[in-house]
Amino acid sequence: MSESRFRAAVIGLGRMGSTFDDEIKQGGQFFMPYCHAPTYTASPHTDLIAGADPHAEQGEIFADRWGLERGRIYADYREMLESERPDFVSLCTTARLRAGIMIDAINAGVKAIWAEKPFTLSLAEADEVIELANRKGAAIAVNCSRRYNVFFTEARRMVDEGELGEILQITAYTQCNLSHNGSHAIDAMRYLATGDVEWVFGEMESDEKAAGEQDLMGNGYMAFDHGARGFLRGTPTGAAPWEFDLIGTEGRVRSLAQGMETQYYCWVPGGLRDQGLPARAPFPLPTKIPSTGLSVVEDLVNCIETGRQPRCSGEDGRKALEIAIALRESHRRGGQRVDLPLADRSLRILSGEISGDAVPARVRRMQRNQAAG
Amino acid sequence: MYRAAVIGLGRMGSTFDDEITRGGSIFLPYCHAPSYVASPHTELVAGADLHAEQGAIFAERWGLTGEQIYGDHREMLAAERPDFVSICTTARHRAAIIEDAIQAGVKAIWAEKPIALSLAEADAIVELSTRNGVAIAVNCSRRYSPFLSEARRMAREGELGELLQITAYAECHLSHNGSHAIDTMRYLVDGDVDWVFGEMESDEEAAGEEDLKGNGYLAFDNGVRGFIRAMPTGTAQWEFDLIGTEGRVRSLANGADTQFYRWVPGGLRDEGLPARAPFPLPLSIQGTGLTVIADLVDAMETSSEPRCSAEDGRKALEIAIALRESHRQGGRRVDLPVADRSLRILSVEIGGDAVPARVRRLQQEPAAA
The missing domain is CATH 3.30.360.10 (Dihydrodipicolinate Reductase; domain 2)
Known part of the structure; x- marks a missing residue:
């Protein structure tokens, strides 16, 4: 473990960057601290030193909440990267801008990026970010946080050590875009099944919906390279959440x-x-339940020191x-099987979370409350 | 009481229940002969099988005389005029025997699964049974499970x-x-x-x-x-x-x-x-086979479709x-539907069906002894 503490900054000072943990009352899927600022504050490896957001309201709340001076809050993240020279950067902006900001952060010389999901909107963006990160040696962890959940990592350990035998099937009932x-x-399906999808x-x-680029629900069947098969139900799942x-x-x-219960059958x-x-x-x-966010930071610190890939890497995000x-x-294509990788890298999904992202949700609420009051 | 006969006197027709030591997906009596014997609606009156060894075991087990066992199912249908017929032969001959039974005037057929090998065979069965008003229950027995x-x-x-x-x-x-x-x-x-x-x-x-x-x-x-x-x-x-x-x-x-x-x-x-x-x-919880028979009796008497009908089998x-x-x-x-009705699957149970598995075992035993 490193003796030195890393300088950490958050770009995008809204819900995931700052206050998401306030919403969580039960463990299972997450253990606290989970989101970015509270994790950097709690981690023995990091100091939270700066934040960046084009919306001044977000910056003020962030500074108050996490004890930063106003001078450490920047409207322009490029200026922040240049002035503060952070080692760690969290990318908690709308997904629309994520790829561009990651590229700027890597070029500014950061050692580690902790990025919200989805990784990018298009495959071309994902390709570009991964190529640059590999070339510059920046570690990127994507916040697909089940990889950092101790129940999932224990399940994966059981797979790796053969305790479940040969893996045949992974089924997910997960209503989602x-x-x-x-x-x-x-x-999580890829993580548990340990293979790649062919x-x-x-x-x-x-x-x-399928014809457009907006985020969408759907179901799927996946053929993994080691023989396992996957079934994903992303359309409504009713009593199987x-x-x-x-x-x-x-x-x-x-x-x-949602991770509240884990069952094991042998x-x-x-x-x-x-039979x-x-x-x-x-x-x-x-033996202990680590915080999800602290596990991500721990993983990234280890990657910085050893040069290996994070548990949920840019490649996993892609x-x-x-x-x-x-x-x-x-x-x-009319219900045809599709082989991976996809040839057309311009394909993209406009992730559900980018709708209305010109003004962050919290700022919209504040403006509504002012208008009403 | 309806007169019931079994065609195909092997495992499903006669002795399958001996293998079952726990309930759940099925309850006993489950297979054909023990269900006809136990049901208040039926009496077991005859059996037919090409293989004499099967007939002898069946007659002894279910208390039939040698005259009630036939080598030719058509002869049995003509002589015994059964109301119920169970089709427990290899699936290779199921469609043809179902057609023979319908033509012979049976009221109800309890058929093992799969109902047929090809879609064309299944079409013919569904059409003929509908035209003749014969109730067919396919033994996809989970429809008769009290839990399901x-x-x-x-x-x-x-x-x-x-x-x-x-x-x-x-x-x-x-x-x-x-x-x-x-x-x-x-x-x-x-x-x-x-x-x-x-x-x-x-x-x-x-x-x-x-x-x-x-x-x-x-x-x-x-x-x-x-x-x-x-x-x-x-x-x-x-x-x-x-x-x-x-x-x-x-x-x-x-x-x-x-x-x-x-x-x-x-x-x-x-x-x-x-x-x-x-x-x-x-x-x-009653025997799964008894539920099938009660369902067929109800289908005959009310002209309704059995819970697992020929259409379901198709x-x-x-x-x-x-x-x-x-x-x-x-x-x-x-x-669906699939346009090419000649398509078929050679159900795995027809493998080696020229001689039934039990007869093969009987033939091997003297050689080994």
Whole structure:
């Protein structure tokens, strides 16, 4: 572990950059601190030294909340990068600008980027960011945070150590737009199944949605390179909210109800015709439950020191986006299987979270309240 | 009492129940002869089988005389004039024997699955039975399970809200036990399949006519979506998961466990939580075979369709064939109905059917002794 502390700055001082943790009352999917500013403040590795946001209201709230002087809040992130020379930068702006800001941050010489998801809107943007980051040796962690959730990492450890046998199937019931929270769902499927997707079949919520570029819901079938198969339901899931089901020849792990419960089944003798039975056994509890955000920072510090890729890398972010786009392509082509990688890198999804991003949601609320008051 | 006869006196016709030591997906009596013997509606009057060894075992086991056992099913149909006929032969001859039985004037047919090998055969059976007013129940027996029929009641009466998804993990060949898996999905969802996408276990298997494993995505006409994994399922054996907006039923481990979840207030951001509640126990559990017979009696007497009709048998076969077509066409969605009615799957159970498995064993034993 490094003795020195890293200088960390946040770009985009809204919900994920600053106050998201206030909304969370139960653990499972997240453990606190989760979002960017509270994590940098709590981490032994980092000092939160600056923030940047074009909206002055966001900057003021951020400075008050996290004890920064007004001089450390910048309207222009380029100016911030130049004046503060941060080691860590968090990218919590609208996804519309994320690729451009990542490129500027890498060129400004940052060591590590902690980026919100989705990684980018288009495949071309993702390609450019990854190429530049590799060339300049900047570590990028994408905040598909289930990779930093101890229950998921324990499930993955069980896979890696063969405790589930050969992995056959990963099923996800995750109502979401495929770029926005779909980036979480698809990434968690890849993480748990441990393989890469070779081809997909997808059905989107409608032909009209599939024809456009707006973020959209859909279902899909995924063929992984090591033989596992995936089924994703991103259309409404009713009584099965945010569930992952990882099935192997010897064991099975189910993460239920947004991570609030994790079940483990192992194969035991017995059953009809002595074919064996799936018996529920206690899921191994972790010896401690680390905060999600602190785990990301820890991972990035390790990457800076060793040069390896973060657990959820830019490459993982690109692959989640590429799978989402391929699912939509499958629908566009009349329900045909689509092989990865995709040839047309101009394809993109306008992630659900960028709608109305000219003014951040909190600033809109403040303006409404002023008008009403 | 209806006069009942069995054609094909092997495992399903006679002794299958001896293998079953636990309830769940089926309850005893389950297979044909023991059900006819136990049912208050029927008496077992005859059997037919090409293989004399099978007939001798059957007569002894079920207390029939040698005259009640026939080598030729047509002769049996003409001499005994049964009301009920069970078709438990190899699937290779099922369609033809069903047609013979209908022409001979039987009132009800209890047929093993799959109903036929080809769509054309299935079409002929459905057409002929409809024209002659003969009730056909296909033995996709999960429709006669008290747990799955309770799940279906819950779905129909809105207790699960709007249905969204049916997932099946059922390692099987798509015609053989796939006929069970696909039929159960249709039964629980209470809808028909508009189109499918399928992936078979290999290009070679998909190109041939032999029975095969595969996975598929099913689009139902009521908006529900289905996923079936019939490739190996490891620790998730014979599982059905029916998901609605207000509730969910999971049938696990080949029917050994049934779980019910309902949506209750609470959870992260007060979006609600899926809480496990007791699955409603049936008031009584009778043998699966007895439920089939009661259903056929009701169908005969009221001219209604059996719970698992010939049409249901045809649809299960057609969906299996469409899944294979999807793979054959390079992985693209295939709309139903399938235009080419000559398409067929050589159900895995017909392998080596020139001599029944039991007769083969009998022939090997003296040689070994």
